[in-house]
Each structure stands twice: as structure tokens, then as C-alpha cells.
Amino acid sequence: MGLLRKIRTTGRVAEPAPPRPEAEQPLAAGELRGSVQVRCVDAGSCNGCEIEIAAAFNPLYDAERYGARLVASPRHADVALVTGPVTRNMAEPLRRTVAAMGEPKLVVAVGDCAIDCGEFAGGYGVEGAVADVLPVDLAVPGCPPEPDQIVAALRRVTGR
Amino acid sequence: MSVIPAALAAAAVLAGAGALAGIVLPYRLRIPAVGVLTAGVGVGGGTAGVAALGGSGWAGTFPGVLPLAGAAAAVDALAGLFIAVAGAVVAAVAVYGIGYAAGHGPHGLGSRTAQAVLPPFALTLVLVPVAASVSTFLALWELMALGSLLLVLAEHRERASVRQAGVWYAVMTHLGLVLLLAGLALFAAGAGGETFTALRAGAHTVPPAVRGLVFVLVALAFTSKAGALPLHAWLPRAHPEAPSPVSALMSAAMVNLGIYGLVRTGLDLLGGGPAWWWLGLIAVGGTSAVYGILQAAMASDLKRLLAYSTSENMGLVLIGVGASGLFAAYGDRPLAALALCAALLHVVNHSAFKALLFCAAGSVLRSTGLRDLDRLGGLRSRMPVTAAFFAVAALGAVALPPGNGFISEWLLLQSLIHGLAVPGVAVAVVLPLSVALIALSAGIAAAAFVKALGVGFFARPRSDRAASAEEAPILMLAGMGLLGAACAALALVPGLLGGSLDRAVGATGLPGGGAVSGGGLEVRLTGISAALSPVWVVAALTVALMAAVGLPRLYGRRRRRVNARLWDCGGGAPTPRMAYTATSFAEPLQRVFDDVLAPEQDLDVTPVRESAYLVERVRFQRRVSDRIEHRLYEPVLRALNTAGQSARRLAGGSVHRYLGYGFAGLVFLLLALAVGW
Structure with missing residues (x-):
């Protein structure tokens, strides 16, 4: 009963939905028709971006209300949410992960590191940015990007 | 001459020829010859069994075969069922056995002993249900047990566990024989005759307590042969260690005879209870x-x-x-x-x-x-x-x-x-x-x-x-x-x-x-x-399977097929060990x-010499042992062992004492005779 009471007394905490982002939908996203399954891949991140991604799916930002949902396997996923500079050890697993996803698929690079290696550029274990390893459809800049930026990027994919 | 005795006689002759072939022929000829003759035994038995199931019966006595009582044989439909099953299994397994023993070399199942014992063992499987008197039944039963024992031991040179299994099997099958002998002898004494006809006729004259005892003794022996608890311990030992065709014969034909004996004695001879x-x-x-x-x-x-x-x-x-x-x-x-x-x-x-x-x-x-x-x-x-x-x-x-x-x-x-x-x-x-x-x-x-x-x-x-x-x-x-x-x-x-x-x-x-x-x-x-x-x-x-497989293919959305790598979480390919x-x-x-x-678990942690907190080696072992066997057999075996050890004190090695035992025994016997009888 405690849980039910908590639900009743807490009510809805999600912030009011901001207006739909103006930017156009990536090409492949149209086929998904508003339902997007997301697989996160940490290719060598400092885990800052992971915390923000987790926040993007919390009750406050609630990315799921726009049709994006986290899944546990690339076999179920339409979008790979890649964070961090791609380290040498993670380059091949990242390629395999994206290869394991069904068509149509999109790759979203989250955070400055994923876009241009950020702080870690030139490190001995860094292979390069995500775009050096895979074709990237969408990038979310920031170190780390704020949850509403991530939500905005996902809304571009879902189109909702 | 009806079909049943002719077929059984043919089976017996073929079994004899098979045993001879097993002894005489050289390795290359031995296996096919024995296999074909054993298959013949099976076919003969199967024919007799099917004829009996078809409704014909047969009975005969052979006065000279066994001492004192002679042998009695009878085939009815119940016996026919078990004969037919045993015959069919023997025939099929004999064909299989030729291929099995051929590649094995002249040891194990291909050895002279094993090949000579195989056809007579097959014959006893067919003949046990034919027996129509207590002595005939027990003789065939024992021959069957000995034949299977020798065959279980066929690979004893290759694995020590075979010998252990052989000992277990020998002891338990003879324990069963003793129970059977006691039970059937009691029954025969009470009923006033040892042929099955006499037993059937005299069963109601046996007092109920004796009937109960007979049933318990006989049922223990027969359920032990059938591999039922609690006298089952031989079965999971002997069947795996025997060469596979022998395991097949034992598991598919021999254990059945335990059921046959139980049905025959309990329902037929004792007439229910x-x-x-x-x-x-x-x-x-x-x-x-x-x-x-x-x-x-x-x-x-x-x-x-x-x-x-x-x-x-x-x-x-x-x-x-x-x-x-x-x-x-x-x-x-x-x-x-x-x-x-x-x-x-x-x-x-x-x-x-x-x-x-x-x-x-x-x-x-x-x-x-x-x-x-x-x-x-x-x-x-x-x-x-x-x-x-x-x-x-x-x-x-x-x-x-x-x-x-x-x-x-x-x-x-x-x-x-x-x-x-x-x-x-x-x-x-x-x-x-x-x-x-x-x-x-x-x-x-x-x-x-x-x-x-x-x-x-x-x-x-x-x-x-x-x-x-x-x-x-x-x-x-x-x-x-x-x-x-x-x-x-x-x-x-x-x-x-x-x-x-x-x-x-x-x-x-x-x-x-x-x-x-x-x-x-x-x-x-x-x-x-x-x-x-x-x-x-x-x-x-x-139809359901075809619908489940076919309908989605017919009506499902056609998609492009891509051969993708197995998803292995991005790591290396899974190995068979996974x-x-x-x-x-x-x-x-x-x-x-x-x-x-009650599985037994054994965890053995060895720390490195320098520190008790750093582990060098962990050994984990879990074994599911036969608990009934542990609880029931080990105390008995321990008690027997203790009794044997303490009996050693009686035999101290002194000749005088041994002579004394003899003298005391004689005096006791004479006293008993003088006073008692």
C-alpha cells in the first residue's frame, strides 16, 4: 500500500514538454515511425555522458514519452547511442555492435569526446572519434551534454 | 509338431551352435557367425512367442534334463508375450552386436569367452518364461544371471570399475536367487508339488501367513531383478559397465523377466492376494x-x-x-x-x-x-x-x-x-x-x-x-x-x-x-x-507443426535475409565450454x-604461503550419490566387515584350537542328536 500511496501523493513530476525541435529528421528515422529502441554503447567515456543519458530517461525528463526506449541488446535496437572517444579495445566491439543491429539503424554520438575525442584527443589508447570508426547520423555536443539536449536529439529521431 | 516347440528347439540348437562357434572359430569369423546364430535364437524365440500370443499353447516335460524332478516346460500367452519381446530384442541386438564387436578387436565383447556366452545367454532370456516348474525356473534363472555376469565382465581388462560392478552384480543377483529359492521352496512345500500346475492347484491350501511370506520373498527377488528400489544398486553399476549390446539385452529383455516372475507368481500361481x-x-x-x-x-x-x-x-x-x-x-x-x-x-x-x-x-x-x-x-x-x-x-x-x-x-x-x-x-x-x-x-x-x-x-x-x-x-x-x-x-x-x-x-x-x-x-x-x-x-x-512452421512463412511479411554474425556481446565468439x-x-x-x-559438496581453498587472504587454488567438487544406497547398503556392509574382522580372532593360527573346535562341534552335534531327536 505504501507504494500506491507514494504514487498518488507524488503525482506527475515530468517537466512540461518543450516545443518539438525544429531541425529536420535524419533520413533513416522516418521509417521508424516514432518508436525508437536505443542501445547505449560506452566506447571509452568518462561516464559523465552516461549519467546524463540516465537522467534523460528519468521521470523528470522522461524521454520515453517521445517514443525512445532503452533496450538491453543491439539485436532489439534501432539507434546506437555512443559515448566517449573510441578506445582501441572498444573499436571492434563497437563495430560489431552496430553490425548486429537490424536495418534501418542510426548512430548518435553523444558528448564532445564522441565527436572529436575532446579531452582525450591524442591519448595512446584512443583510436579516434566515433565518426572515424562508423558513419554518424546525429551528434549531441557538450561535455557532458545536458539531459534536455539528449532528449532533443532523440526527439529529432522519433519525430515526436 | 506345433510351431512353439519346433521354434524353441531350433533356438536351442542355434544357441548351442553359437556357443561352439564362439569357442572354436578364429576372431574374424567368430563375430559374424555368433551374431547370425544369436539372431537366429532371437527369431526362433520371437516365432514361438508370437505363436503363443496367437492363442496356441504348449506344455512338455523332460524327465532326464534336471536331476530328481526333471524339467517342465509350458508356454501360454503370458509367457508368449515375454518370449516374443525377448526374442525380438535379441534378434535386433544381435545384428547390432556384429557391427559393434567387429571393430573392437579380439578382446572385450569380441573375446572368445564373451562370444561363447552370448548365444546361451540369449537363449536363457527366451527360455525363462517357458519354465513350468520351480526347479526348471530356478535353473534357467541362475543360468541367465551367470551368463549376464560373464558378459558384464567382458571389458574387465580395460576398466577397473567393470570388476567392481561385476562384484556388486554377482552378490546382488545371488542374494535375489537366495530369496527366490527360499520363497519358491516354501511355496512348493506348502502347495505339495513343484510344477506350476501343482502350485496353482495347491495355492489356496497354503496358510495366509505363509502365502504372505512367499509373496514378500519372491517380490523382493523379482523387483531386485527389475531394478526397483531398494535392491536396485546393481543396475546403475552393471548396465553402464557392460558392453552396449549386453546393456541393451539386460535392460530391454532381462529386467522384464523380473516383471514376468512377479506376474506369474503373484497373480497366476498364488492367485492374487x-x-x-x-x-x-x-x-x-x-x-x-x-x-x-x-x-x-x-x-x-x-x-x-x-x-x-x-x-x-x-x-x-x-x-x-x-x-x-x-x-x-x-x-x-x-x-x-x-x-x-x-x-x-x-x-x-x-x-x-x-x-x-x-x-x-x-x-x-x-x-x-x-x-x-x-x-x-x-x-x-x-x-x-x-x-x-x-x-x-x-x-x-x-x-x-x-x-x-x-x-x-x-x-x-x-x-x-x-x-x-x-x-x-x-x-x-x-x-x-x-x-x-x-x-x-x-x-x-x-x-x-x-x-x-x-x-x-x-x-x-x-x-x-x-x-x-x-x-x-x-x-x-x-x-x-x-x-x-x-x-x-x-x-x-x-x-x-x-x-x-x-x-x-x-x-x-x-x-x-x-x-x-x-x-x-x-x-x-x-x-x-x-x-x-x-x-x-x-x-x-x-498438421499443427506444419501450420506453425508454414503459416508464418506464407503470410508473414517478406524481408530481406541477412547473414549476420552471432551476437556475442561484442566479445570473442563463444567457445564450446560456454x-x-x-x-x-x-x-x-x-x-x-x-x-x-542430498548432494555432497566439497570446497577446498588453498591460500598462498605468504598470506591467508590470497587464494592460490580453489577446488570445488559436487557429487550426487545414490542416497538410498548410502543409507541402506553401507551400514550393512560395515556390519558385515566388522563381523568378519571380529571373527578373525577365532582363527588365531593355533592348530590345537582348530582341533578343539572340531571336537567341540562333534560333541555338540552328538548331544543334540541324543537329546533332541
Whole structure:
């Protein structure tokens, strides 16, 4: 009963939905028709971006209300949410992960590191940015990007 | 001259010739000659059995064969059923055995001794049901036990465990013989004659207490032969260690004779008895069924798994026999006939699928040298025909449609469920309980055989020897083909056996009169309104399967097919070591039945020398041992050992003392004679 009471007394905490982002939908996203399954891949991140991604799916930002949902396997996923500079050890697993996803698929690079290696550029274990390893459809800049930026990027994919 | 004695005589002559061929011929000729002659013994026995099932009978006496009483023989439909089953199994396994022994070299099953013993052993399997007097029966019974013992020991040079199994088997089978001898001698003394006719006629003159004692002694001996608890310990030892054709013969033909003896003595010669006999039998059967299949589900040795499954199936048969006696004791004879019918049909079905299972396991063993399921795997692609035969037989063993075991278990359940109309508190408690036990054992059997088939034959090979397995030679496949055809026939058209089963049941004095009838396509139970048409079941299953596979293909959205790499979480490809093993598959079940199985666990942590907190080596061992065996046998063995040790003090080595013993013994004897008699 405690849980039910908590639900009743807490009510809805999600912030009011901001207006739909103006930017156009990536090409492949149209086929998904508003339902997007997301697989996160940490290719060598400092885990800052992971915390923000987790926040993007919390009750406050609630990315799921726009049709994006986290899944546990690339076999179920339409979008790979890649964070961090791609380290040498993670380059091949990242390629395999994206290869394991069904068509149509999109790759979203989250955070400055994923876009241009950020702080870690030139490190001995860094292979390069995500775009050096895979074709990237969408990038979310920031170190780390704020949850509403991530939500905005996902809304571009879902189109909702 | 009628068919039965001619066929039996032919079988005997062929067995003699086979034994001679085994001794005389050189290695290359020995195996095919003995195999063909043994197959002839099987065909002869099968012919006699089928003739007896067809309704003809035969009886004869041979005064000179055994000292004092002579030998007596008689064949009725009940004996005919067991003769026919034994004959069919012998014929098919003999064909298989030629291929099996040929590649093995002139030792093991190919050795002179083993090849010379094989045909007479096959003959005794056929002849035990023919015996019609106590002495004939016991003589044949003992010959059968000795023959099988020698064959179990065939590979004793290769593994020390064979010798140990041989000792267990020898001791336990002779313990059974002693019980049998005591029981039947008591019975014969009470009834005033030792031929079965005299026993049958005089059974009602024996006082009830003696009858009860006779039944208990005889039932202990026969259930021990059938591999039921608590005297089952020989079976999971001897069956795996014997060469595979011998395991097949023992598991599919020899254990049946325990059931035959029980039905013959309990229902026929003693003419039934009070309810407690049969309640006891049902208890033994139910416990064996569940305990046997639980141990089978735990076993990772393929042949040990099959041996324990024999224990289970014989337990189910014993439930049927017990229910039959129970119903007869309460006067419901049609239901009794139905229960016995179910039990006998299960004997036939079990023989078919268990012989095939042991033969398939033998092919695997011959090709890979492995019995350990944890090291097998991937055999489906290397040995496709053997794998297919194993699958067919496993389907029979799990008692699900369309396997052949399903029909007999369905009959058994029908008879037990309808038995609730029989009055009595004990019946009202025992019957639902047995239904539950049968259902439980069928469920665990499914797990056990999914394990055997899935871990043994599917997935990827877990060792080099499994990876380089080769398909069995053509003669072994032919033998398995015969058994596979028998399984399929029993699964599809068991109705053809209806008349024969009725006659076999009728031979025990129960009214056979159509407890089971029906043409080729259907099994109808006349006493209660129930019918089953296995062909339609199979047809419906096939249609359902085709619909499940075909409809999505027809109506599903067509998509582009991409051959993608197996998803391995981005890491390296999974190795065979990551696959389910037999042990890991059984682990959840072992947890569920933890209290029953009481696995022994051994954790040994060795720290490095410098610090107790740093571990150098961890050794973990878990063993599921036969708990009943531990609890029951070890104290007895320990007590015997202690008695023997303390008796050594009597023999101190002094000649004077030994002379004194002799003198004291003589004085005691003379005193006893003078005073007592």
C-alpha cells in the first residue's frame, strides 16, 4: 500500500514538454515511425555522458514519452547511442555492435569526446572519434551534454 | 509338431551352435557367425512367442534334463508375450552386436569367452518364461544371471570399475536367487508339488501367513531383478559397465523377466492376494519411478542415465501390476485386467525404446570412447542417423505423444483414475498419489531426456574425440533400424497388440475379455468409455507443426535475409565450454530436489604461503550419490566387515584350537542328536 500511496501523493513530476525541435529528421528515422529502441554503447567515456543519458530517461525528463526506449541488446535496437572517444579495445566491439543491429539503424554520438575525442584527443589508447570508426547520423555536443539536449536529439529521431 | 516347440528347439540348437562357434572359430569369423546364430535364437524365440500370443499353447516335460524332478516346460500367452519381446530384442541386438564387436578387436565383447556366452545367454532370456516348474525356473534363472555376469565382465581388462560392478552384480543377483529359492521352496512345500500346475492347484491350501511370506520373498527377488528400489544398486553399476549390446539385452529383455516372475507368481500361481501385498508393490513401484528418474536426471554418464531410466520404467510397470492385484483383491476384475494390460504394454514399449537407446549410446561410445555427456556434444552432424534413432527412442521414453511410451502410460493412468470407484481408504489415498507420482516421473523424464539428447547430440562438441566422431557401421545401423521400426509401430498402431495383450492378461486368470480392443488404428477400453487413436494424434501433431512452421512463412511479411554474425556481446565468439553441460542443465532440478538427493559438496581453498587472504587454488567438487544406497547398503556392509574382522580372532593360527573346535562341534552335534531327536 505504501507504494500506491507514494504514487498518488507524488503525482506527475515530468517537466512540461518543450516545443518539438525544429531541425529536420535524419533520413533513416522516418521509417521508424516514432518508436525508437536505443542501445547505449560506452566506447571509452568518462561516464559523465552516461549519467546524463540516465537522467534523460528519468521521470523528470522522461524521454520515453517521445517514443525512445532503452533496450538491453543491439539485436532489439534501432539507434546506437555512443559515448566517449573510441578506445582501441572498444573499436571492434563497437563495430560489431552496430553490425548486429537490424536495418534501418542510426548512430548518435553523444558528448564532445564522441565527436572529436575532446579531452582525450591524442591519448595512446584512443583510436579516434566515433565518426572515424562508423558513419554518424546525429551528434549531441557538450561535455557532458545536458539531459534536455539528449532528449532533443532523440526527439529529432522519433519525430515526436 | 506345433510351431512353439519346433521354434524353441531350433533356438536351442542355434544357441548351442553359437556357443561352439564362439569357442572354436578364429576372431574374424567368430563375430559374424555368433551374431547370425544369436539372431537366429532371437527369431526362433520371437516365432514361438508370437505363436503363443496367437492363442496356441504348449506344455512338455523332460524327465532326464534336471536331476530328481526333471524339467517342465509350458508356454501360454503370458509367457508368449515375454518370449516374443525377448526374442525380438535379441534378434535386433544381435545384428547390432556384429557391427559393434567387429571393430573392437579380439578382446572385450569380441573375446572368445564373451562370444561363447552370448548365444546361451540369449537363449536363457527366451527360455525363462517357458519354465513350468520351480526347479526348471530356478535353473534357467541362475543360468541367465551367470551368463549376464560373464558378459558384464567382458571389458574387465580395460576398466577397473567393470570388476567392481561385476562384484556388486554377482552378490546382488545371488542374494535375489537366495530369496527366490527360499520363497519358491516354501511355496512348493506348502502347495505339495513343484510344477506350476501343482502350485496353482495347491495355492489356496497354503496358510495366509505363509502365502504372505512367499509373496514378500519372491517380490523382493523379482523387483531386485527389475531394478526397483531398494535392491536396485546393481543396475546403475552393471548396465553402464557392460558392453552396449549386453546393456541393451539386460535392460530391454532381462529386467522384464523380473516383471514376468512377479506376474506369474503373484497373480497366476498364488492367485492374487490381500490388498497389502499390492499396496506394498505400488509403493515400491512409485518410489522407484520417481527416485530412478531423478537420479537419471542428475547423471552425466549417458549409460548410467539410461540405466536409472530403466529403474523408473520398471517402477511404472510395478505400479500397474500392483494396481491390477489391488483391483483384483477388491473384486473389480475388468479394471484389474486393464491395469495389467497397461503394465504389459509398457514392458513391450520400454523394451523397444530402451534397447534402441542403449544401442545408440553404444554407437556413441564406440565412435568416441566417451560416455560422459559433459564431454560429448555436436554428434548430430557427425552421426546423424544415430542421433535420429536416439531422438525417436527418447520420444518414447518421455511418454509424450507421439512416442510409444505415451500409449502405455495413458492406459495406466486411465486404469488408476477409474480405480477411484473401488472402495477402501487405502485405495482412495494410494491411487491419486500414484497418478501424481507417474505424472511427476514423466515430467522429470522429459528433463532427463532433453538433457541426454540436447547436451549429447546438439550444440558443439566439447572434446576432440566428440569432434572427430564417425557414424556407426551399417550393421549397427541396421540393428537400430529394426528397433526404431518397432518403436514407430508401437507408437502408431498399438491397437494391433490388443488381442495378444488380452490373451496374455487372460492367462493370469483375470478376465482378458477385451479390456483393450480396437483395430490397427485405435485403442478402445471396453470397461470404461475411453478411446485413443494414436494415428490421429500423430496426424494432428504433424498438421499443427506444419501450420506453425508454414503459416508464418506464407503470410508473414517478406524481408530481406541477412547473414549476420552471432551476437556475442561484442566479445570473442563463444567457445564450446560456454555451452550448457549435462551437469549445469541438471543443476536447477538438483536444487529443487535438494532434500531428496542430498548432494555432497566439497570446497577446498588453498591460500598462498605468504598470506591467508590470497587464494592460490580453489577446488570445488559436487557429487550426487545414490542416497538410498548410502543409507541402506553401507551400514550393512560395515556390519558385515566388522563381523568378519571380529571373527578373525577365532582363527588365531593355533592348530590345537582348530582341533578343539572340531571336537567341540562333534560333541555338540552328538548331544543334540541324543537329546533332541
